[in-house]
Amino acid sequence: MTEQSSLPFGKTDVTSEELKQLIDTEEAIIQAKKGGVKDTEQQISDFINCIPNLLNWLEDHGRRYPWRETEDPWKVYLAEILLQRTRGDAVEKIYSDVIQQFPTPEALNQASEEEIREVVHSLGFVNHRQRTLEEVGRIFTQEFNGEIPNSIEDLKKPWRVGDYSARATQLFARGEPMALVDSNFARVIGRVLGYEMPQQPHKSDDVYALLDALTPTDSDITRSFNLAVLDLGALVCTPDSPNCESCPISAACHYYRLTRMEGD
DNA sequence: ATCCCGGTTG
DNA sequence: CAACCGGGAT
Structure with missing residues (x-):
């Protein structure tokens, strides 16, 4: 069998077709519009299509901490x-x-x-x-x-x-499927979707509603999804100078499109 | 929803 | 001297 071990990162080998079964796309679109996400349907769809890349990135670059090796x-x-x-x-x-x-x-x-x-x-x-x-x-x-x-x-x-x-x-x-909201998570999602984050995202019911809708409802994929966004925020999508060139989801990133138009 | 707090570390 | 896988009080 090729049953994938759950630790440390959960399930990182997933197709976008699988993901679409596990994500509440309709609700995500409704919530995304509240945050002023432009071209909402397309933006959400692009993001979901990039999640397999994101999870592969986690498998290669994710941080291995001892508390990630235990349940x-x-x-x-x-x-x-x-x-x-x-x-x-x-x-x-x-x-x-x-x-x-x-x-x-x-x-x-x-x-x-x-x-x-x-x-x-x-x-x-x-x-x-x-x-x-x-x-x-x-x-x-x-x-x-x-x-x-x-x-x-x-x-x-x-x-x-x-x-x-x-x-x-x-x-x-x-293994309960749900989204975490910390400063990294808020920054990454805010940039990728072009969602206008409130000052304290971890206290916003709207932000939780959006992220809970976007989080795949599968224990092992919820784990990998959350860790991937967390580590991406810490290692690549950093506050001041994000390294977009090595980002696995830049193809779906609203922020990246903006910086390309202004920059270089 | 907004303001404030906390203390070591890089 | 800001930043860090937020939370309490108002």
Whole structure:
């Protein structure tokens, strides 16, 4: 059999015909129009046709982080907390230490404040992180019998665990199809579609509606799709000087067409 | 929906 | 000195 392994990137070998069965194109068009996307039907169609390229790019260029090699909800959840407003490379340096020191919610619950502060120190946001982790240990131990909750709502109970971290856990650990919205994601989608992003995209219901519609409703493809957009934003479609020449979806990119007309 | 916060690192 | 796989408070 050629059954593709799910980790680290999910399913990256997909045809655009398959994708069209898994994407709510009608809804995506409706939502895209709200963001002022020009020539909407064609733009969405072009984007979907480029997704296979995007997923192939991920297979070759995607970042391999340890939290992408597991579907253990605890390890994924901890990683998402550490990754809040923080570079992946910085988290990678301390990640194994965190997992070793806090292999379970109970272990975290037993840890001292100084112990927690020390291990996350290099990430910054030390006060945030300390309080969050303390609450995670206490709440998961006392209210959930040491288990990792299996709903967005419950995952958000500890202070400073919001939609992004909770959704990311359900997506990467439980395979629930849904879109993530972070700064990278918003920038990439905004540029490609020519969608006018609000100032805080991760709080916009419209943005979630658009991205949830665009996200393929298959566990392994949702995974690859989200990781691909994330890594594209971090490695190629960077904030100030995007490297459009090496972008796998420039053929469908509204921003790229603009820069070609102005530039060089 | 808007404003503010956070702290190490490259 | 901005940036970083956001979130709380108002």
